[in-house]
Amino acid sequence: MKLQTHIPLSKETRHPIDYDSKTLLLGSCFSENIGNKLEYFKFQSTQNPFGILFHPKAIETFIENAINLKEYDENDVFYLNERYHCFDSHSKLSTASKEELLINLNAAVQQIHKRLTESTHIIITLGTAWAYRLIESDTIVANCHKVPQKKFLKELLSVDEIAESLEAIVSLVRSINPDVNFMFTVSPVRHLKDGFVQNQQSKAHLISAIHHVVEPRKRIFYFPSYEIMMDELRDYRFYAEDMIHPSKTAIDYIWSKFTESWVSESAFKTMKEVASIQKRMLHKPFNATSEEHQQFLEKLSNDVSALQKSNPNIIF
Template structure:
């Protein structure tokens, strides 16, 4: 028996050997991953804005990125981007909280029918409160909005029934709820439509236990119709753009990310076919964070995205020849990524544009 239980453990157990003594671009915090993605797997993505980096990388590398709501035939790339086609696997926009994900699946399968009415924007057009920025010009009528919603939910059903792997990026614990029916919305009323009324809407800050409960419910709902579905959870390294709690945004951000990270850990340990991928750790590590955020200390830099994706392909993709410890990619190899990173859609930014 060793005199010290830590003696002889592999180097990844120790900060000095696996973080402090490693070149920042070569840090690889993923020791093992429970399954691999094959190129023919239908991989769907959802969550906060950081999830778009993974979906874009999968598409660029020829993987079967599963979309049930692609752009209409003949629509230009610019027009598709403006109307939020191809941003995620279905046209649901940013899904910031675990409760949003759960309720989206419940609505798609008729298990939750909220009474939340449509909103109006500043131009008088109709807005879907569950995806308030999905149609930048709004809808001409209530019927048009509801018809588009029903078509969308049908494609969400198809997505759930056919996907092989869902990559979901957890973004926030803070959110807004329609008091009458408990429906969670991605943006506060008044930000991108609707009018705030404290008798109609309330602020919530989900606990770790509630997040775990909602993620478990989402997994169970999906596996009810798709028993072989697998899941990859990540935590977005993008900080809160604002907090509604009466405290410093830095403190709120720390709570939010800590709660989401703990929930992802508990789920990945408790459920088979569920994995956690450490994009959050790669970006926020003391060794890398000074280079992996832009001047706003919120947007992730190209070097950071490249590092995350090198680790992802090294561990999570079958037959990948990429190595997580390779040097940063040359600028010529990042031209397409540079163009795509500038097109990340983040509904939360509407909060500070008012």
């Protein structure tokens, strides 16, 4: 008896992710779920230096500014609720110091400009097609930072607008890194503040737009994280307590599907070794000065050294 439907996935054999790959993850908070897994297994990865970016226009602006090495100044930030903010970044970058915020913004631009030139894989997770346009400047912002809603116009990006934005993202990055692989995915996180029907409409726009630009021959791929959540894990037990975000079990499941289809089989042995070391590093001894624990630490140190000798990019 078949009690579950499965999303068919093919193994990527031409451009898989391995320990020599350099991966950049941008977009919705689900990109950080996958990014955290890549970091745990010590792949070379960078995620969301401007914080979570929910919609494609925000990601396009971020990439355009990074490629052009935009230098943020005091005209790009504002003060509200005792903190300085930038409409291009997530509130996690906001600080009580204007100078600190500008330093962090410009450091992130420099970091990502370099990362864009050397990345082998860029994974972009789109969260929503709903965007907010600041009336004063007639620009779409990445984050409203609790500025009064009356200062914005809320709009649903059309399929054509999203597709154009994704094409612009690909063209911008390819202008400095022509051989990079793109992977687009749609976040399974439910944006219910927009409304139940509106959330589904938003996800439909994102999925339709992505499929306008996906072309494996051009190294532009789609990973069905949203579909896996909706069709394989169609049960509330796979959601966190807020009934909006995927649970740890769901994240682990989608990660397993991601590794099956996108991680090189040559990396599996190293991943197993990394996981073993990570678990042992979290070990808390009953007696830190015992001979047994000292032997444990020596064995752990030797295993780390041996792994780093064969994989110099791995840093614990």
